[in-house]
Amino acid sequence: MLLRYSRHFAEGHGITWNVGQHPVEGATDFLYMAALGWGSRLSHLSVEVTARIFLWLSQAITAAVIFLSLRRNARVPLAFALALTVYFAIGPAYHFSDSLFGAPLYALPALLAWLVGWRMMDSGITTGKALSFSLLCLLVGLIRPDGVLLGALMLLIFLGFTRGPGKFKLFLTFAAIFAILGGAYFAWRIHYFGHPFPNPFYVKGSSGVLSQNLRSMVLAYFYFFLGILPLFGAGVFFRPARKKLLPFALLLLGWIACWAHTSLINNHYSRFEWVLYPIGIFTAGQVGIVAWAALRDRTPAVAWPAVRQVALGIGCVMVVSSLLLAKYGDEAYQDEGSVKAFALKLSPTVQRVTP
Template sequence: MRQNPAMLTAPRRADEPRTAGPEPHRSRRPVLLAAALLALAAGLWACWSVTVDDAYITYRYSANLAHGFGATWNPGQDPVEGFTNFSWMLWHAPWVWLGVPLPIVSKLTAGACAAVIVWVLVTEPRTRSGAVVAAGSFALFLPTWVHVDSGLETGPFALVVLRAVVLAARLLHDRDAAVRAGEIPLLLLLAGTLRPDGVLGVAPALLVLLWLRRRDRTVWLWTAGAGVVGVVYLAGRWLYYGHLLPNTFYVKVGVEAATDGRWLQLTAATFLPLLAFAVAALFRTRVAAPAALVLASCTALWIIPALSAPAMDYLSRFAWHGFPLLCLAAAWALDTADLRRVAAGAAVVAVAWTTAAGFLAPDARTLVHYGDDLRRAHIAIGLALADTDLPAERRTVAVTDAGAIPYFSEWTTTDYIGLNDERLAHGASPTDVLLADDPTVLVVTSSTPEPPPASWRTDLPRVLGDRELVGVAQMRPEYFQLVFAKPDVAGDVRAALDQRLAEARAVTDARLDPGYTRWVERLSGSS
């Protein structure tokens, strides 16, 4: 029988110890694939309402691009790059013309990518135990459901990195494997446009390709071509936006890095069995090189969040980028186990641990309610502003949560955190910017229904002036959005806001407490 070059194990030599076990029961793989896809689908359905506020930032840029204003925050103003996922933003723009809700586009696209990841994790391992630990850990992990449904590029990016690593791992097994010369360079380019740090995750795979096929001129031509396209992309961004890096970098670079190890501790605890198996694979001759590749890729993906404690790292989102890689490395380790019953038991333990870790994550109980909570606060406010009949020049708002409110309102928006404002990103005072912009409506995030003394380094009393408090939207027990409007429009804004807040309360579960009981009751229709 001819050996499949895609396999990561080779026929055993006569003098080689038996490490790979028997061939898997191929007839049972379709059953495992169907079960994993069913578990994934159930989880995505359970978290379908979750679309994080940051996703609406990308949607706003996509909508402005589709409407002919360019990929910018406020039409008619100098372009600003407040997103970090260019190709993801670009992917959504055509769907605006078709009238398809962009959260639906995101969820279906990311869901399809997650299904492909499941297929890879079922078919790449050599043994049934390996396939179980890889696909089971991935499909039953609650953060998988949230991140795929979130609206961000997390799922597609993880698939791109996984595909690159799988191709490089095949080359490590057989340098003559059927790997197209241009695929890994193109994956590197795609990863870099999905996330600025994306090239780090694919770089180890590209290095493997360049070394093992260093005499293949076609490989070098594809790599050079991808590099040229990448340079042109960077130059185009620089010319259009006026800055080499996305606007968000300049806001976040001054944040003090948290290097006390908490991020690494949480990641290690969550993925402990998978990490242990990946490290153990380093000591198994058959899979040592692919396991080293996985660990190198994960290290490259995780070095920045490990040192910087990034914002919006809910449910270890940045660690999740390497999660499918660890699932596959764990499978390779179990593929080499001498005792299949031991391997099966280890697979069950790893899947159980990972599943429990997902449900026990510190912010898991909050995130499963994110969609409902956002609907009755940020989305309601955005829709209310859109309903308010004001001249275009008066439709101006300032916010700290620059996502759903600007997207649904379509008002000219001052993001006074600075993620979407070059002035603030490059050192301007938020108080001075707000006084200069003089927005009609000012939305303040607060931990109580009362106005805080300051909001994001802003002298709030001075900025508010004579604006009236026209509404309070509560998202969580200690998370409020306070809406202030100028006196001449306060009545109109208040009337629209009252109506939209009432509608939101009618379609949400009206509870604020985080917890799985509330989640189950909402899914079952009993709340």
């Protein structure tokens, strides 16, 4: 569906489902849809090819950001940083690039915003960091409307965990960016489309907490983080590592709560959950290195070689599990809204055309 909107936009017909009709947006991923249209028009490539270029490039940049941030910000050893980067790169990520869903493009600025937030927690809030964080959160919200909720969750977490002055500056900068730039975009939406939200938002609402949603999201994150669960477990066990894990745990719980009242019918390949996957891998690296230092301090020297061997085994399990997820991901973390299930439901209505 999104590619149809992008194709019409690239051809100069505006954002519409049918050429010549009133503008309508059912794509939800506004900035992704517009980027595909502009990219296709400028490059003279099809929107399908343009989408693959955007998504694979987003995946590659995200992998590079994960590796560099682990090495420079978290001081993670080279082998450990490589293992986590490989876990991201060869895991279930290819599903989105192959199916053309925009989750990789959505996750990249979210990861960058989280990294800026961590720098604020480590070294204090400055005007530059507050501005960078706010603009990145706005970008996340322009790619997908629910990104506004994600940005607000990050803001609350960093306001709560950051020490020292500057909290009001961060809040004021965030509010000003969303009020001025976000407000201008929102006013344009109403003028262009005649209503404030994408069409899917009007049909996905649901009253009450949906247990099926909670089960689906928890299961998806279990499979996403299967290979690095021992690192999160270490974050619970070792007190110094707990401080690294807690902000992400709150973000994860808050994000699941945001989707508890919304239909997940189009949650193909668990794409709504994917936005926290790169952030989780970065967090696992932080937690792992702090827990490793705490474990080394508690372990007698005679037992340390055995501990290192166990750690190496866990690292191998991480890589192997990511390969298994890549191979069996369709069966491992699909819900009833998956592409395969959706196609099976439509198959009785499809007429076979013979030459």
